[in-house]
Amino acid sequence: MKETLVKVTINGKEVAKEIESRWLLSDFLRDNLGLTGTHVGCEHGVCGACTVLINGEPVRSCLMLAVQADGCQVETVESLARADGSFNHIQQAFANNHALQCGFCTPGFLMSLKSFMENNPTLPTDEEIREAISGNLCRCTGYSNIIKAVKEAYALNC
Amino acid sequence: MAQYVGQNVKRKEDYRLLTGNGRFVGDIRLDNMAEAAILRSSYGHALIKSIDTSKAKDCEGVIDVITAADLEGKVQPFTEFVEFTLPPNLEKDIKPIIKKNPEPMLAKDRVTFVGQAIAIVIAENRYAAEDAIGLIKIEFEPLPVVTDPYESVKAESTVIHQDLQNNIQSHFEVSVGDVEKAFNQADHVIRARIKTPRVSGNPLETRGVVAEYEERTQQLQVWSSTQVPYMVRSYLSKLVGLVENNIRVVAPDVGGGFGPKCAVYPEEIVIPYLSTKYKRPIKWIEDRLEHMQSTRHSRDQVHDVEVAVKNDGTILGLKDHFLLDNGAHNSFALCCAYNSAAHLRGMYRIPNYDITGQIVLTNKTPNVPYRGAGRPEAVFVMDRLIYMIAEKLNMDPVDVSFKNFITPEEMPYDTDLFYRDGANMVLENGDYPGSLKQAMKIVGYEQFREQQKEAREKGKYLGIGFSSYIEGTGIGPHEGAVVRLDSSGHILAFVGSSPHGQSHETTLAQICADEFGVSPDQVTVKAGDTSLLPYGVGTFASRGAVTAGSAVHVASKKLKEKLLAIAGEMLEVAASDLELQNGKVYPKAMPTRFVTLQEIALAAKPGPRCKVPEGMEPGASATHYFVPPTVTFSSGFHTAVVEVDKDTGFVEILRYIVVHDCGRVLNPMIVDGQIQGGVAQGIGGALYEEIIYDENGQLVTGTYMDYLLPTAMEVPVVEMGHQEFLSPRNPMGIKGVGEGGAIGPPAAIANAVCDALKPMKIEINTLPVSPNKLRSLIEEAELQEMH
Numbered sequence: 001m002k003e004t005l006v007k008v009t010i011n012g013k014e015v016a017k018e019i020e021s022r023w024l025l026s027d028f029l030r031d032n033l034g035l036t037g038t039h040v041g042c043e044h045g046v047c048g049a050c051t052v053l054i055n056g057e058p059v060r061s062c063l064m065l066a067v068q069a070d071g072c073q074v075e076t077v078e079s080l081a082r083a084d085g086s087f088n089h090i091q092q093a094f095a096n097n098h099a100l101q102c103g104f105c106t107p108g109f110l111m112s113l114k115s116f117m118e119n120n121p122t123l124p125t126d127e128e129i130r131e132a133i134s135g136n137l138c139r140c141t142g143y144s145n146i147i148k149a150v151k152e153a154y155a156l157n158c
Numbered sequence: 159m160a161q162y163v164g165q166n167v168k169r170k171e172d173y174r175l176l177t178g179n180g181r182f183v184g185d186i187r188l189d190n191m192a193e194a195a196i197l198r199s200s201y202g203h204a205l206i207k208s209i210d211t212s213k214a215k216d217c218e219g220v221i222d223v224i225t226a227a228d229l230e231g232k233v234q235p236f237t238e239f240v241e242f243t244l245p246p247n248l249e250k251d252i253k254p255i256i257k258k259n260p261e262p263m264l265a266k267d268r269v270t271f272v273g274q275a276i277a278i279v280i281a282e283n284r285y286a287a288e289d290a291i292g293l294i295k296i297e298f299e300p301l302p303v304v305t306d307p308y309e310s311v312k313a314e315s316t317v318i319h320q321d322l323q324n325n326i327q328s329h330f331e332v333s334v335g336d337v338e339k340a341f342n343q344a345d346h347v348i349r350a351r352i353k354t355p356r357v358s359g360n361p362l363e364t365r366g367v368v369a370e371y372e373e374r375t376q377q378l379q380v381w382s383s384t385q386v387p388y389m390v391r392s393y394l395s396k397l398v399g400l401v402e403n404n405i406r407v408v409a410p411d412v413g414g415g416f417g418p419k420c421a422v423y424p425e426e427i428v429i430p431y432l433s434t435k436y437k438r439p440i441k442w443i444e445d446r447l448e449h450m451q452s453t454r455h456s457r458d459q460v461h462d463v464e465v466a467v468k469n470d471g472t473i474l475g476l477k478d479h480f481l482l483d484n485g486a487h488n489s490f491a492l493c494c495a496y497n498s499a500a501h502l503r504g505m506y507r508i509p510n511y512d513i514t515g516q517i518v519l520t521n522k523t524p525n526v527p528y529r530g531a532g533r534p535e536a537v538f539v540m541d542r543l544i545y546m547i548a549e550k551l552n553m554d555p556v557d558v559s560f561k562n563f564i565t566p567e568e569m570p571y572d573t574d575l576f577y578r579d580g581a582n583m584v585l586e587n588g589d590y591p592g593s594l595k596q597a598m599k600i601v602g603y604e605q606f607r608e609q610q611k612e613a614r615e616k617g618k619y620l621g622i623g624f625s626s627y628i629e630g631t632g633i634g635p636h637e638g639a640v641v642r643l644d645s646s647g648h649i650l651a652f653v654g655s656s657p658h659g660q661s662h663e664t665t666l667a668q669i670c671a672d673e674f675g676v677s678p679d680q681v682t683v684k685a686g687d688t689s690l691l692p693y694g695v696g697t698f699a700s701r702g703a704v705t706a707g708s709a710v711h712v713a714s715k716k717l718k719e720k721l722l723a724i725a726g727e728m729l730e731v732a733a734s735d736l737e738l739q740n741g742k743v744y745p746k747a748m749p750t751r752f753v754t755l756q757e758i759a760l761a762a763k764p765g766p767r768c769k770v771p772e773g774m775e776p777g778a779s780a781t782h783y784f785v786p787p788t789v790t791f792s793s794g795f796h797t798a799v800v801e802v803d804k805d806t807g808f809v810e811i812l813r814y815i816v817v818h819d820c821g822r823v824l825n826p827m828i829v830d831g832q833i834q835g836g837v838a839q840g841i842g843g844a845l846y847e848e849i850i851y852d853e854n855g856q857l858v859t860g861t862y863m864d865y866l867l868p869t870a871m872e873v874p875v876v877e878m879g880h881q882e883f884l885s886p887r888n889p890m891g892i893k894g895v896g897e898g899g900a901i902g903p904p905a906a907i908a909n910a911v912c913d914a915l916k917p918m919k920i921e922i923n924t925l926p927v928s929p930n931k932l933r934s935l936i937e938e939a940e941l942q943e944m945h
């Protein structure tokens with residue numbers, strides 16, 4: 001099958017690869033680049049587990065072709081921890097508040113929240129937090145600890 | 159000394175999961191790995207006249223296409239799961255009819271449900287495999303489809319499996335006391351048909367298998383997203399004819415299970431077999447659309463129930479006949495059905511009780527246990543009845559509950575029937591009235607009734623609903639632990655149960671840490687790998703903490719004793735005069751003269767420097783298999799406060815309260831997390847989730863656009879109250895907690911909705927309480943009022 005050259009900046013590193021144009025961005029990240037932190041829960045755009053940031057905006061990588069990301073900045077969960085391996089504020093707040101159980105949905109939440117917090121620098125209401133994460137499904141936690149964690153992440157970020 | 163048990167110790171699992179370093183089955187990549195895709199039946203019931211795979215085989219990148227014919231003589235069909243067969247005394251007591259109903263690996267000449275696997279393509283990657291799937295040609299001859307269990311039991315119904323003669327796969331009856339007499343003495347008899355529909359557990363990670371065969375050593379390595387790796391190993395060995403010890407099954411990080419991953423599936427047998435055949439690693443990852451069709455569903459019970467009551471609300475007896483629509487196969491004997499029968503009376507003293515259960519086959523995906531496993535269905539029946547009794551007698555539902563509770567003074571209370579494990583079902587302890595009182599206090603029951611009145615005057619419909627549950631948790635037959643002191647002084651604990659979100663690595667480390675006087679950081683727990691221990695069971699049925707926790711506790715104690723004995727030799731002090739604290743062993747009288755755990759580990763090695771006392775084996779390791787005498791009974795009360803929009807039929811949950819008893823709490827944060835998560839799933843079942851088939855057996859709710867999982871917008875923060883009645887059935891007093899949260903919401907929410915709409919006569923006896931269903935109930939009631 002014909003392959004197309006895709007050049008993207010992933011987590012700050014430039015990558016150029018030939019791939020079939022039908023490949024999903026999620027498969028490209030996971031299978032071609034080994035970035036398996038981005039999870040695939042539904043492959044039809046509902047669960048949000050596959051959320052990554054494209055030029056800073058949250059995107060469902062299962063609904064996007066890798067070739068569409070050509071020339072873009074892509075950020076995945078692997079980029080979140082600090083250089084010394086320690087947690088960023090959102091990760092730390094998740095750990096402090098038991099905001100994950102199986103952890104399968106977690107990368108998607110972290111990426112959605114990264115963008116949300118950058119766009120909403122002041123502490124939102126509970127209702128706003130709920131809305132911000134309503135595009136991410138979690139089957140384990142029942143969300144309450146995620147909401148708690150978001151509030152703490154705001155506090156830690158001060 | 160409990161230093162860590164009972165504390166909110168932060169999870170050891172989280173670092174890898176938060177940094178994208180978890181390793182789920184889908185994340186595994188091996189050299190030369192091929193990928194599989196599966197062709198599934200698009201018919202609910204049909205004969206397969208022919209399968210033509212030639213075009214698919216010619217497709218670029220395709221290695222082979224496998225159908226049932228290729229497995230003949232190589233892979234045996236499933237038998238029923240012996241793990242779930244009934245103990246002899248229970249069998250003798252209830253004399254069930256259970257027809258063997260084994261499932262083929264791949265459909266051969268007929269398909270019996272949409273989603274049944276027919277052919278497997280192995281290709282260089284998933285894209286190529288899926289291309290080839292589209293080129294397989296199958297000629298079907300459609301057969302009449304049965305989707306309604308009441309049609310299915312009729313004599314004239316199409317029989318799905320000819321060899322079973324009819325579609326009733328199992329039948330059993332349980333009888334306690336004298337029901338006829340009770341009904342004769344009743345002032346009132348209330349009858350209802352109460353239905354809990356079919357739902358799907360939907361862990362966020364789908365199923366998946368990776369298998370690699372090493373010919374040189376004949377080792378078969380399998381990774382599977384399962385709750386029961388030992389069961390997968392045992393069936394692989396049996397059905398493919400391999401030496402069990404040559405198979406290693408690993409459940410790596412698993413993205414939720416909730417029951418559906420507690421079965422062994424055809425893919426877990428066939429994919430490993432194919433890896434031995436093609437001598438290449440093979441990976442199959444289920445996609446969500448396959449998951450909705452082929453991963454097992456659950457619930458789907460209809461109860462025809464009658465209850466005999468006196469004018470004062472006393473329940474004299476209960477009769478129930480229920481059907482469990484199990485889809486096209488049942489490999490789990492009476493598991494969920496008998497759970498329903500055993501738990502239906504719940505917290506209530508109902509001395510006369512007759513229940514008949516029938517497991518019926520239809521052209522749907524087979525059912526398996528899902529969080530609660532027969533209990534949410536039973537609770538929905540019992541607690542709706544409590545509300546109906548209250549309605550009939552014009553009583554407050556809580557007074558009906560108080561009237562009929564088993565009291566703390568009656569504990570331990572013999573329910574007069576056998577539990578599924580064959581033991582007498584005796585509720586060991588608990589305070590059910592106290593639990594309801596606590597729930598009423600948290601919600602502010604009296605004030606709420608006032609508030610409700612005021613709101614009603616303003617045209618707002620508020621309601622409150624309670625539901626109660628007891629749950630047999632921590633079922634056997636056993637679970638094991640090996641606790642070992644590493645030469646570095648670090649402690650290792652290996653267990654046979656297999657977590658998928660339950661935090662074993664943390665809670666079991668807390669247990670160990672307390673025993674050895676170290677911090678949980680100095681303990682590493684490993685689980686989900688059949689190479690760790692010879693025997694293991696798995697994580698389901700709220701059993702992890704009870705069984706694996708107890709095993710770790712006792713194994714740690716055994717090892718500690720041995721370490722003290724070795725230290726005694728080293729220090730030339732009697733072991734009984736020694737103390738172990740902070741990683742050091744010292745004479746109680748002289749704490750400064752110590753040996754470290756690391757020094758003891760070295761002294762445990764065989765050889766001239768060995769200090770292991772004579773008569774003991776060298777080594778610093780201890781094993782314990784915990785065999786519970788029977789289950790422990792957790793219990794709790796759920797309270798829902800809702801507002802109903804009468805015009806739209808929309809239900810909003812304003813408050814949700816859970817008071818529960820799970821015995822000794824190992825880690826409150828984790829226990830609360832289990833409850834909150836369980837309630838979220840229960841809310842899904844109460845308000846949103848339903849698997850629907852049309853009359854042709856086509857799955858209507860096959861995507862997340864039609865099968866609605868609760869989001870953060872729909873799940874309130876659960877307010878919690880705790881009771882802690884330690885179970886005498888295991889050394890730490892633990893009771894299980896994993897499922898409780900999911901058991902109560904359907905009944906509590908349905909009761910709350912009925913309460914909100916009072917005095918309108920609305921009976922919600924089926925789920926989910928979706929806006930359209932509720933609107934039609936309201937319309938009906940309004941019409942009746944007008945007449």
Ligand code: FES
Pocket residue numbers: 039040041042043044045046047048049050051060061062063
């Ligand atoms: S995997 Fe992309 S939204 Fe679910």
Ligand code: FES
Pocket residue numbers: 099100101102103104105106137138139140141362413414659
């Ligand atoms: S933690 Fe399991 S799905 Fe969210």
